[in-house]
Amino acid sequence: xxxxxxxxxxxxxxxxxxxxxxxxxxxxxxxxxxxxxxxxxxxxxxxxxxxxxxxxxxxxxxxxxxxxxxxxxxxxxxxxxxxxxxxxxxxxxxxxxxxxxxxxxxxxxxxxxxxxxxxxxxxxxxxxxxxxxxxxxxxxxxxxxxxxxxxxxxxxxxxxxxxxxxxxxxxxxxxxxxxxxxxxxxxxxxxxxxxxxxxxxxxxxxxxxxxxxxxxxxxxxxxxxxxxxxxxxxxxxxxxxxxxxxxxxxxxxxxxxxxxxxxxxxxxxxxxxxxxxxxxxxxxxxxxxxxxxxxxxxxxxxxxxxxxxxxxxxxxxxxxxxxxxxxxxxxxxxxxxxxxxxxxxxxxxxxxxxxxxxxxxxxxxxxxxxxxxxxxxxxxxxxxxxxxxxxxxxxxxxxxxxxx
Numbered sequence: 001x002x003x004x005x006x007x008x009x010x011x012x013x014x015x016x017x018x019x020x021x022x023x024x025x026x027x028x029x030x031x032x033x034x035x036x037x038x039x040x041x042x043x044x045x046x047x048x049x050x051x052x053x054x055x056x057x058x059x060x061x062x063x064x065x066x067x068x069x070x071x072x073x074x075x076x077x078x079x080x081x082x083x084x085x086x087x088x089x090x091x092x093x094x095x096x097x098x099x100x101x102x103x104x105x106x107x108x109x110x111x112x113x114x115x116x117x118x119x120x121x122x123x124x125x126x127x128x129x130x131x132x133x134x135x136x137x138x139x140x141x142x143x144x145x146x147x148x149x150x151x152x153x154x155x156x157x158x159x160x161x162x163x164x165x166x167x168x169x170x171x172x173x174x175x176x177x178x179x180x181x182x183x184x185x186x187x188x189x190x191x192x193x194x195x196x197x198x199x200x201x202x203x204x205x206x207x208x209x210x211x212x213x214x215x216x217x218x219x220x221x222x223x224x225x226x227x228x229x230x231x232x233x234x235x236x237x238x239x240x241x242x243x244x245x246x247x248x249x250x251x252x253x254x255x256x257x258x259x260x261x262x263x264x265x266x267x268x269x270x271x272x273x274x275x276x277x278x279x280x281x282x283x284x285x286x287x288x289x290x291x292x293x294x295x296x297x298x299x300x301x302x303x304x305x306x307x308x309x310x311x312x313x314x315x316x317x318x319x320x321x322x323x324x325x326x327x328x329x330x331x332x333x334x335x336x337x338x339x340x341x342x343x344x345x346x347x348x349x350x351x352x353x354x355x356x357x358x359x360x361x362x363x364x365x366x367x368x369x370x371x372x373x374x375x376x377x378x379x380x381x382x383x384x385x386x387x388x389x390x391x392x393x394x395x396x397x398x399x400x401x402x403x404x
Contacts, residue, residue, distance in 0.1 A: 026206065029244030034315050037200060037249040043336035095143040097299075099257075100292035105138035121260065123147075123191075123290040124282075133286050145297055149277040150191070150284045150343040153364045157187060160347040160362040167369040189364065191290040191343040192266065193257035195300035196274070197250070198339075201308060203332040204245045205316040210237040210324030237324060246315045250308050255300040257293030257341075261348065261359060268370045269363040272344055276365070280343070290343060297339065305334070 037043075042051040047068035062069040104117040111132030118125060120138045127134055155163075164187075217234045220227050252274055256266045278284075295303070312332060317325040345364035350357060360371040 026241035031245040096297040189288040193293040197304040208326040209322035
């Protein structure tokens with residue numbers, strides 16, 4: 001039998017290109033509109049708030065009422081420029097930085113007459129004595145943004161229970177009594193406050209594009225004491241500095257305004273069919289708890305910018321192209337920023353299992369179920385034991401065959 005080959009030296013046909021050219025020699029790409037706003041979309045003037053029809057491709061917005069002008073110059077975008085939302089609220093009796101604080105307010109029930117203290121986090125709730133629908137209007141909420149739109153409940157409570165039971169059955173190693181401990185008879189409907197933000201963004205970037213290519217590399221091996229010359233293909237990457245611009249319209253970037261429930265769980269209830277939103281009416285809230293926002297309008301805008309910034313970096317990577325991308329800098333101008341305050345419906349249950357709290361959330365529009373769950377360590381132990389028994393049986397069969 002021939003001895004395995006011994007590789008003495010790998011000699012590349014040419015050295016790999018590991019350095020990029022100087023930024024002065026970078027490749028400049030033309031502006032790319034990745035998503036444009038719909039035709040007829042109205043944008044607000046950043047100074048007086050007047051509604052204007054705006055063509056983002058013209059890169060210019062001039063208000064005929066106050067003369068305010070926004071000009072976007074290709075490749076000359078200011079770093080992280082922001083549009084101050086206070087411009088939209090000028091003259092309004094609301095505070096863009098205010099939010100519900102949890103302050104208690106005494107409310108008298110019109111049904112049973114009982115007085116009770118209710119947090120200003122609640123816009124509406126039920127009397128704890130007779131379940132009469134209560135509207136909570138404390139002084140501390142006077143300067144808050146009032147809900148503009150609401151998404152009515154579509155999934156009834158019985159369907160929410162059915163969907164949860166299906167979710168439980170699909171769980172691995174769930175305790176048998178999970179459904180009992182979840183106490184779904186107390187599953188309650190709730191409206192959560194949300195912000196949505198729209199913006200036209202212009203983002204200038206710099207980065208590097210990596211293009212792969214293949215080279216033939218020669219090397220020597222020793223086979224049975226003799227030297228042989230061989231070749232193989234090796235991949236290299238050629239890096240090029242690039243710059244460009246991506247322009248994108250963001251529509252309804254959603255930010256939950258409440259911190260009552262875990263944010264990571266609420267975010268998993270997406271997507272919401274926001275096209276089914278209807279103008280706010282108090283009737284929609286009857287029989288349900290409704291929360292006020294704890295995240296202010298301006299804080300929500302900063303969170304929305306973080307969401308948009310992550311999407312913009314991905315758009316820059318796509319625009320760079322090639323086999324590999326490195327995004328070095330991104331400077332974004334946000335223009336035509338608008339916002340809405342919404343109430344979205346969920347079914348929620350909070351339960352205790354072995355002295356630990358778990359949450360169940362059901363999207364009351366789509367039926368999507370999100371929950372935290374306990375594990376049955378008895379089931380896990382039995383599964384591990386069964387696996388060990390099966391492994392031992394397989395090893396025993398192999399050993400018996402080897403003896404024959």
